[in-house]
Amino acid sequence: MWFKHLHLYRVHDAPALNGGDLSEALNEQAFRPLGGVEARRLGWSTPAGRDSERYLHEIQGHRLLSALRQERLLPASVVKEEVEARAADRETAEGRPLRRQEKQALKEQVYEEFLPRAFVRTQRLDLWWDTRRDLIGINASSRKRAEDVLDLLRQTLGSLKVTPLATRTPPTRAMTEWLGDATRRPGGLALGDQVELKASSGDDSVLRGRQMDLDGEEIQTALEAGRQATRLAFTIDESLSMVLADDLALKSLRFADTLLDEASQTDDAGDPVVRLETDFALMSNVLADSIEQLIDWLGGEATATASTP
Known part of the structure; x- marks a missing residue:
C-alpha cells in the first residue's frame, strides 16, 4: 500500500x-x-x-x-494492418481506390470488431x-x-x-541551486544519486544520471554550461526519499527502513484491513510532514485561483 x-x-x-x-x-x-x-x-x-x-x-x-x-489494449498497428488489407481487397474487387471517408468507415468497423477480443x-x-x-x-x-x-x-x-500544488520558488530553480552550491542546501536535505539536467534554451538534449556522485565534476560542469535540474533525487530528514520533478510531482518514493520496520512489527492479527490502516496511518503522517518541509524549502506555497471543471 x-x-x-x-x-x-x-x-x-x-x-x-x-x-x-x-x-x-x-x-x-x-x-x-x-x-x-x-x-x-x-x-x-x-x-x-x-x-x-x-x-x-x-x-x-x-x-x-x-x-x-x-482499458482494452488494442495496438494501432494491428488495426492499421487489418484496415489496409480490407481496403486493398475492396479496391481490387471494385476496381477503384477507396475514398478517405470509406477508409475511415473501415477503420471504425475493424476497431469495433477487434475491441471485444483485446486484452x-x-x-x-x-x-x-x-x-x-x-x-x-x-x-x-x-x-x-x-x-x-x-x-x-x-x-x-x-x-x-x-x-x-505550486510553490513560490520553482522546483527547477531550487534544485539547480542545491546542486550547484552545497551551502544553499536546506538542513535535513541529503542528495541522492539521480538527476536530470536540461539546457536552458536552444538545446533539447537531456542529461540523465543514475547512481552517480551529484557533487562530482561532470554535474558541476554541466551546471556551469547553463543546464538546469528538472529532476533530482534526495532524502528529507532521513524519513522519505524521492525524485522531485519540475512540476512538483514526487517520483520513486521510498520510505525509511525504520518506518517500514515499525509497520511490520505491528500486530494486525492477520486482518488485512488492520494492516492497511496501520500502513496508511504511518505513511500519511510522514507524507504530510515531508511535504510541509518541502514547501518551506521552496519558499512557501504560491497563491492560485481555484478552478472547478
Whole structure:
C-alpha cells in the first residue's frame, strides 16, 4: 500500500462531507468491469481489495480512496494492418481506390470488431486526502492518470475546487541551486544519486544520471554550461526519499527502513484491513510532514485561483 509516486493538489472550499456521506457517494460510483464494446472505465474500489466492502478509510483526518481503471489494449498497428488489407481487397474487387471517408468507415468497423477480443489491463490508483491541510495526493505514475481520478472525484461529489500544488520558488530553480552550491542546501536535505539536467534554451538534449556522485565534476560542469535540474533525487530528514520533478510531482518514493520496520512489527492479527490502516496511518503522517518541509524549502506555497471543471 506504500505509495510510489504522488501528484499533489490544493483543495479550495472543501465540501463538508462526513465519512458516511462520502462512503455512500463513492459506492454510487463503484467500479464495474468493462462491457464488451467499452474501451475503458474508471470507478471506485475498496482500498483493501476483496477483503473489505469499505470504500473509505479515514484515520485522524487522513482519507484513503482507491479507484480502478480498466482499458482494452488494442495496438494501432494491428488495426492499421487489418484496415489496409480490407481496403486493398475492396479496391481490387471494385476496381477503384477507396475514398478517405470509406477508409475511415473501415477503420471504425475493424476497431469495433477487434475491441471485444483485446486484452484488458487493470490499474489501481490510490488517493490520499489530508482534510486538515486541504491537500490531495494521488498515487499515479502520470499527471494524466491523476487528473482522471480527480475528475471521478468531482463527478462523485458534484463539485471539487482544486489546483495543482505550486510553490513560490520553482522546483527547477531550487534544485539547480542545491546542486550547484552545497551551502544553499536546506538542513535535513541529503542528495541522492539521480538527476536530470536540461539546457536552458536552444538545446533539447537531456542529461540523465543514475547512481552517480551529484557533487562530482561532470554535474558541476554541466551546471556551469547553463543546464538546469528538472529532476533530482534526495532524502528529507532521513524519513522519505524521492525524485522531485519540475512540476512538483514526487517520483520513486521510498520510505525509511525504520518506518517500514515499525509497520511490520505491528500486530494486525492477520486482518488485512488492520494492516492497511496501520500502513496508511504511518505513511500519511510522514507524507504530510515531508511535504510541509518541502514547501518551506521552496519558499512557501504560491497563491492560485481555484478552478472547478
